[in-house]
Amino acid sequence: MLEIKNLHAGVEGRPILKGIHLSIRPGEVHAVMGPNGSGKSTLAQVLAGREGYIITEGEVWYEGKDLLAMEPEERARAGVFLAFQYPVEIPGVNTTYFLRTAVNALRQHRGEAPLDAVKFLGAMREKIKLLELDESLLKRSVNEGFSCGEKKRAEILQMALLEPRLAVLDETDSGLDIDALKVVASGVNRLKTPQTAQLVITHYQRLLEYIVPDHVHVLHDGRIVRSGGKELAFELEERGYDWLVKPSLQPA
Amino acid sequence: MPATLTAPLRQPDPLGAAFAQLRQASPAWMQPLRQAAWARFLKRGLPTTRDEDWRFTSLAALAALPLAPARPGPAPRMEGAVFGTLPGPCLVFVNGHFAPSLSHVGTLPKGVKITHRAAQWAQEHADGCDETATATPSQHEGPFEALNAAFHQDGALIELAEDAELSEPLRLFFIHTATEDGSMASLRHRIIAGPRSRATVIEAHLGQTHAAYFNNSLTEIHAAAEARVEHLRFQDESAAAIHVGTLSLRLAAGSHVAHHSLLLGARLARCNLRARLEGERADCLLNGMCLGAGTQVLDHHMVMEHVSRHCESREFFNGILDDESRGVFHGRIHVHPGAVKTDAKQTNRNLLLSGEATANTKPQLEIYADDVRCTHGATVGQMNPDQVFYLRARGISQESAQRMLVHAFAGEIIDRIACQPAREELDRLVWDRLEQNPHIAA
Known part of the structure; x- marks a missing residue:
């Protein structure tokens, strides 16, 4: 589904990603862990198509298509979803209107008829309950004045609603208390199918107790320095990152 | 004219002669008042950009016009006019002259009186019936208020008795059809809202001519204790017109006044918004936007005076500026001694859609009391790239994302209009106007 080959990327001449290799198949959950500054968020942003990152080398293939050649909206319509670490506030854009525009852009792309306001509201009410969100949020501007937990749940x-095939969750656990974390995780788990994949980016192992990964990768200084099963996450929790990221222990 | 006048009117004598004629035709009690106002205007002259309050807004275009009081002129087209289908009473003024055949008041709720000023003057023993004309000008009177006091021909008078409620909005239409340049309309409106009364008043300033006319309008609103008034000024004058709109608000204890200002038309528009919070726990909202294109200059100049304690004021102004247009925001908050627990907030946000558009923003706080909360913030910029990316990351095209954000900028302001039919109509109208802009979809 996703094939990242030797990806190098940076900002304004400063290299951040220095040769990432990662392969994700349908039905898999991958976790990318790493200390601050390792390049985790850059990877998420580059996959979503954020402007300002320069790709200097490497390629990314998504379902046989050159992902890096696609505009951000094309990636989204093709089924790539980024849950933002810092969801953006957009005063003046009504949340319901925004969500319906997004859903209908996707439906149009798939050749489906747009949902009218009533049908859309029905679909949304059902999902909003699962995420224990207050329906009044839908009448407010996108993310404006939402608490941190509300923002993260609104991302989920x-x-x-968008039912992506590949979801990239960028530090979705940051700023959440344990109850909110469970709600978010169960929302994410419910969306897991044999056809979809999830790439979970996190600093801490905590989230991975609830979203159990098939593969764990440790990112350090723009490279994946260790990959393993879910037990790697527990090992990191116990031992920290230092034993992996010391220069002498890095692969040549 | 005194020699100190730095930007003299091009033809002072014709305007002076027109003034003399108007004064003579006025009721005897009004003549000295007009004369005094004219003298104040002459003494002050037109401000220049050296005047701090006019730093960003040049009146050279006005000074170049051959000003003369507007004549009645051709009849306007009313069909399709904005707010045309709203329910409720309406008064129509054409080139500053009351048009009885286009106006209708109907049966009003108890305690509500709606008339026009000249109707009062025509009555015998008129002296004293028009308090405004006899009122001593405030020390802050600007030149356009003086000019209006010298020349005012008419205006709407709205009086609400205690507890009276005007359930449907009152619409005031000011339509200009004059074909000669320099045609000057001077109307003076007054809304007296008695204790606990409620009213919504909508002013629509519209142009149906290519002529460079001048609309010098003044509205006074006095809100008595616990009165609630919503006042909306929609300015969509002709492209060559000059609009000066002055609003003077006085708020008694516990009253609430919301004013919405939408500036769309005119080559030069200046709104002087003056609010005095005179009674405890009064609450004032000034909410406005300008939509500039071409070489338009659209200027909001506010003075919010917190005279009494525990009052709240909110000022929200957004500018969407394209081409070489200029948006000006000047907001002064003046907290008088003793006005403790004042809560004043002011924001001005500007979106520049072209590299040549300009926004000038100038907040000014003067605080002479302790224990107050005053905040202000201003932004000037292009579209926020984080917001554009967020929308695109959800599958929304760049073009739609930009449209949504521009619309949001206007929508934020329009959403604060409580009068639902007016809000919905403006939402559509502004959306259509934005859609016509080729830069937004670019």
Whole structure:
């Protein structure tokens, strides 16, 4: 589904990703862990198509297509979803209107008829309950004045509505208390199918107790320095990152 | 004219002669008042950009016009006019002259009186019936208020008795059809809202001519204790017109006044918004936007005076500026001694759609009391790239994303209009106007 080959990327001449290799198949959950500054968020942003990152080398293939050649909206319509670490506030854009525009852009892309306001509201009400979100949020501007937990849950609500094939969750656990974390995780788990894949980016192992990964990768200084099963996450929790990222222990 | 006048009117004598004629035709009690106002205007002259309050807005275009009081002129087209289908009473003024055949008041709720000023003057023993004309000008009177006091021909008078409620919005239409340049309309409106009364008043300033006319409008609103008034000024004058709109608000204890200002038309528009919070727990909202294109200059100049304690004021102004247009925001908050627990907030946000558009923003706080909360913030910029990316990352095209964000900028302001039919109509109208802009979809 996703094939990242030797990806190098940076900002304004400063290299951040220095040769990432990663292969994700349908039905898999991958976790990318790493200390601050290792390049985790850059990887998420580059996959979503954020402007300002320069790709200097490498390629990314998504379902046989050259992902890096696609505009951000084309990636989204093709089924790539990024849950933002910092969801953006957009005053003046009504949340319901925004969600319906997004859903209908996707439906149009698939050749489906747009949902009218009533049908859309029905679909949304059902999902909003699962995420324990207050329906009044839908009448407010996108993310404006939402608490941190509400923002993160609203990201998962969007994910539930857009039903992506590949979801990239960028530090979705940051700023959440344990109850909110469980709600978010169960929302994400419910969207897991044999046809979809998830790439979970996190600093801490905590989230992975609830979203159990098939593969764990440790990112350090723009490279994946260790890959393993879910037990790697527990090992990191116990031992920290130092034993992996010391220069002498890095692969040549 | 005194020699100190730095930007003299091009033809002072014709305007002076027109003034003399108007004064003579006025009721005897009004003549000295007009004369005094004219003298104040002459003494002050037209401000120049050396005047701090006019730093960003040049009146050279006005000074170049051959000003003369507007004549009645051709009849306007009313069909399709904005707010045309709203329910409720309406008064129509054409080139500053009351048009009885286009106006209708109907049966009003108890305690509500709607008339026009000249109707009052025509009555015998008129002296004293028009308090405004006899009122001593405030020390802050600007030149356009003086000019209006010298020349005012008419205006709407709205009086609400205690507890009276005007359930449907009152619409005031000011339509200009004059074909000669320099045609000057001077109307003076007054809304007296008695204790606990409620009203919504909508002013629509519209142009149906290519002529460079001048609309110098003034509205006074006095809100008595616990009155609630919503006032909306929609300015969509002709492209060559000059609009000066002055609003003077006085708020008594516990009253609430919301004013919405939408500036779309005119080559030069200046709104002087003056609010005095005179009674405890009064609450004032000034909410406005300008939509500039071409070489338009659209200027909001606010003075919010917190005279009494525990009052709240909110000022929200957004500018969407394209081509070489200029948006000006000047907001002064003046907290008087003793006005403790003042809560004042002011924001001005500007979206520049072209590299040549300009926004000038100038907040000014003067605080002479302790224990107050005053905040202000201003932004000037292009579209926020984080917001554009966020929308695109959800599958929304760049073009739609930009449209949504521009619309949001206007929508934020329009959403604060409580009067639902007016809000919905403006939402559609502004959306259509934005859609016509080739830069937004670019």
